[in-house]
Amino acid sequence: QVQLVESGGGLVQAGDSLRLSCAASGRTFTSYAMGWFRQAPGKERDFVASINGDGIGTRYADSVKGRFTISRDNAKNTMYLQMNSLKPEDTGVYLCAAGLTYWSTRWSYNYWGQGTQVTVSS
DSSP: OOOEEEEOOEEEETTOOEEEEEEEOSSOGGGSEEEEEEEOTTSOEEEEEEEOTTSOOEEEOTTTTTTEEEEEETTTTEEEEEEOSOOGGGOEEEEEEEESSOOSSGGGEEEEOOOEEEEEEO
């Protein structure tokens, strides 16, 4: 069982940066691939980025490549999402997830956090 808690969201202007954190409970953090998804009101939950257990393998949605960076600190049981050059279309609830593989599909992940709101104004 893994419990996930996101933090770091907020209201920013276009072009600003934010860093999201996802703190995980449990002693087997390195066993899990981790991912970030986002969901805007009335829309599907979309893949943003993912990372494998040792932090070497990463994947990104095309819409965030070159602007977002996913990372993890296994000693702290924490995953991060550094978001630069934010755009209004990045607005949504950002959720972290844990699973056995770091695919981009939401059904690859078994555990989910509650989410943190990111709002980017133009």
